[in-house]
Amino acid sequence: MSLKLVRKADLIIVAVIIIAAAGFLLLKNYNSKEEKLIAEITVGGRLYETVDLSAAKEQSRYILDTDPQVVIMAENGQIWFEKSDCPDKVCVKSGKLKHKGDTAVCLPAKTIVTILGSDLDALTY
Amino acid sequence: MKKNLTYKTALAAILCAQALALGFIENFIPAFPFMPPGAKPGFSNIITMFAAGSLGLPWAVVITLIKALFAFATRGVTAGAMSFAGGIVSTLVMYLLLKYADKILGLIGISVIGALCHNAGQLLVSVFITGSSKTFYYAPALAIFGLITGVVTGVIFKAVLPALEKQKKYFFKFVE
Amino acid sequence: MVKVSKKLHIAISVFLIAALISLCGCDSKPKGEQVLTFSAMDTMVTLKVTGDDSYDVITAINDFVVDYDFNVISRHSESSEISKINKEHKCPETSQLYAPLMKLLSVYQVSLGAYDFTLGNLSDLWGFGTGNEKIPEKEEIDKILASSGAGTLAYTNGDVTFAEGVEIDLGSAGKGMALDKIKEEYLQGSKTQRAVISLGGSILLYGEGEFTVGIADPENSAGSMAKLKVNECCVSTSGNYERYFEKDGVRYHHILDPKTGYPSDSDLVSVTVVSKDGTLSDALSTACFVLGSEDGQLLLQSYECEGVFILKDGTVIVTDGLRGKLEITNNKYELKADYES
Numbered sequence: 001m002s003l004k005l006v007r008k009a010d011l012i013i014v015a016v017i018i019i020a021a022a023g024f025l026l027l028k029n030y031n032s033k034e035e036k037l038i039a040e041i042t043v044g045g046r047l048y049e050t051v052d053l054s055a056a057k058e059q060s061r062y063i064l065d066t067d068p069q070v071v072i073m074a075e076n077g078q079i080w081f082e083k084s085d086c087p088d089k090v091c092v093k094s095g096k097l098k099h100k101g102d103t104a105v106c107l108p109a110k111t112i113v114t115i116l117g118s119d120l121d122a123l124t125y
Numbered sequence: 126m127k128k129n130l131t132y133k134t135a136l137a138a139i140l141c142a143q144a145l146a147l148g149f150i151e152n153f154i155p156a157f158p159f160m161p162p163g164a165k166p167g168f169s170n171i172i173t174m175f176a177a178g179s180l181g182l183p184w185a186v187v188i189t190l191i192k193a194l195f196a197f198a199t200r201g202v203t204a205g206a207m208s209f210a211g212g213i214v215s216t217l218v219m220y221l222l223l224k225y226a227d228k229i230l231g232l233i234g235i236s237v238i239g240a241l242c243h244n245a246g247q248l249l250v251s252v253f254i255t256g257s258s259k260t261f262y263y264a265p266a267l268a269i270f271g272l273i274t275g276v277v278t279g280v281i282f283k284a285v286l287p288a289l290e291k292q293k294k295y296f297f298k299f300v301e
Numbered sequence: 302m303v304k305v306s307k308k309l310h311i312a313i314s315v316f317l318i319a320a321l322i323s324l325c326g327c328d329s330k331p332k333g334e335q336v337l338t339f340s341a342m343d344t345m346v347t348l349k350v351t352g353d354d355s356y357d358v359i360t361a362i363n364d365f366v367v368d369y370d371f372n373v374i375s376r377h378s379e380s381s382e383i384s385k386i387n388k389e390h391k392c393p394e395t396s397q398l399y400a401p402l403m404k405l406l407s408v409y410q411v412s413l414g415a416y417d418f419t420l421g422n423l424s425d426l427w428g429f430g431t432g433n434e435k436i437p438e439k440e441e442i443d444k445i446l447a448s449s450g451a452g453t454l455a456y457t458n459g460d461v462t463f464a465e466g467v468e469i470d471l472g473s474a475g476k477g478m479a480l481d482k483i484k485e486e487y488l489q490g491s492k493t494q495r496a497v498i499s500l501g502g503s504i505l506l507y508g509e510g511e512f513t514v515g516i517a518d519p520e521n522s523a524g525s526m527a528k529l530k531v532n533e534c535c536v537s538t539s540g541n542y543e544r545y546f547e548k549d550g551v552r553y554h555h556i557l558d559p560k561t562g563y564p565s566d567s568d569l570v571s572v573t574v575v576s577k578d579g580t581l582s583d584a585l586s587t588a589c590f591v592l593g594s595e596d597g598q599l600l601l602q603s604y605e606c607e608g609v610f611i612l613k614d615g616t617v618i619v620t621d622g623l624r625g626k627l628e629i630t631n632n633k634y635e636l637k638a639d640y641e642s
Contacts, residue, residue: 005233006231006233007229008199009230009231009234012235013230013234014237018269018272021264021265021268021269022265024264024268025265030158049516049518049631050518050526050630050631051521056565076164098624119528120327120514120515120528121349121514122504122506123497123538124516124537125517125523125543
């Protein structure tokens with residue numbers, strides 16, 4: 001083994017690692033401000049309910065009097081379509097939503113559940 | 126050939142002892158303020174790196190396994206699993222780099238990549254153990270730390286290489 | 302391959318040394334926004350602190366909250382200051398609880414008794430929060446009401462003294478008292494730029510700029526029914542949905558009317574009070590809940606505090622200082638017509 005201590009590629013690797021780590025750190029700090037999540041339930045384009053998922057420790061159930069009827073459940077930072085009387089049940093199959101940007105739609109009931117980052121600093125109750 | 130194996134075994138045993146000793150000495154290095162929790166400099170990588178380069182992959186893996194067993198015996202299951210995962214990944218990668226990329230990368234580069242692979246292996250185990258990917262938040266800090274220790278080990282490696290070669294020759298002169 | 306020049310070697314060394322120094326230079330303690338959630342004071346505590354010494358500040362507040370709960374305001378802790386006061390029937394002038402108790406006494410007086418912090422025995426009788434809730438006999442209630450009440454408090458040589466049967470309960474104001482201490486002792490004078498301290502639903506918002514506070518939906522307290530924009534202040538809410546039990550289809554909630562000894566039955570389901578003072582926002586929200594929307598607004602006026610009242614019929618009333626600051630996000634609720642501009 002007659003290896004050189006430093007070659008040009010080494011420097012590139014070092015540079016790439018530093019940039020990647022710095023990028024990660026920035027991204028992490030950016031993300032952590034959005035950790036609190038709220039979900040919005042809209043029916044026919046109108047806001048029906050805002051659910052603070054970070055605070056929803058206990059199970060909450062929303063029975064919407066849409067046609068067809070849908071049942072939405074929220075628990076433990078997750079929200080999902082529990083039941084729907086629509087024929088295809090795409091909404092129920094969407095599963096549990098838990099990340100920012102997750103969305104489930106029931107087209108027949110015109111109901112959308114979306115998770116947004118919360119713009120609230122705190123909740124008073 | 127059989128004789129050759131005996132000498133290789135003897136050399137590997139010596140290298141093992143040296144790796145364990147280096148790991149032991151590390152404990153006396155005080156924690157730097159910026160050190161990510163649980164991170165260690167990993168000077169024993171000098172030995173695995175040498176083993177991977179001069180004795181071949183199987184021997185390097187054996188040394189890694191013994192290191193992991195030692196960690197398991199002295200510091201418990203978690204430490205053993207961490208040492209094993211990190212060690213295997215980094216040994217394999219360093220072996221491949223030393224074999225195929227020694228004209229492109231210098232010792233520092235190989236050592237840094239080895240250190241990072243060690244971290245990556247450990248992170249994967251910790252994700253598996255905690256069941257939470259939040260551990261990945263440590264990744265940037267570990268990467269920077271791995272970078273520094275990688276450079277340091279690379280430099281030390283270069284410095285002690287003649288001695289290691291001499292040690293190897295001592296065992297192999299009987300074969301030749 | 303390119304041979305590494307001496308210059309490059311020097312460059313690498315300099316870089317590495319610089320990297321090491323910069324890493325050593327930064328404290329091991331993380332900076333920027335720190336968030337901590339834990340359970341204390343029978344509720345969920347969330348601390349959010351931003352500032353150069355946020356790590357130290359948030360750690361100190363964490364210790365303080367746990368200590369304040371156990372050693373000062375909790376009636377369940379034998380060694381707490383309040384247990385001592387209740388045992389000796391005396392709050393000496395030197396006690397750290399003296400000043401807050403004076404504040405609570407003023408709310409008792411100004412609210413004409415709609416707020417009373419001396420009815421610990423009464424809430425024990427109902428058993429709220431113990432899991433053994435029951436509807437007490439009317440005679441038992443009347444007996445306690447006859448022998449207690451903040452009106453029986455007296456001054457003896459500067460100390461506040463009270464009779465047997467009176468049990469001071471800081472359940473309705475302890476969190477606000479803690480918020481005041483946190484602000485005074487841990488935030489003011491620190492490098493904190495911004496902090497949100499939530500002790501359950503009692504919140505301290507500290508720092509410059511605007512904060513957005515969600516007001517819990519009384520029908521689903523995990524969700525919010527409105528957003529309220531405020532500057533530095535304390536916010537507390539009292540509602541009939543927080544602690545209650547149901548029997549024979551009737552909901553018995555934990556805010557008792559000191560006049561009757563039964564859960565208060567005003568026109569409200571929830572009141573949110575905004576005040577510079579945490580003790581006041583806590584006590585006033587309870588008082589307003591008992592008083593109802595009309596007298597509640599008058600009470601807030603006399604303390605120059607602001608509030609949001611949610612009525613049983615879904616109507617929402619805001620005080621003048623909060624006009625234009627409240628945005629209702631749930632269409633089950635409606636701002637009272639003459640409040641819309």
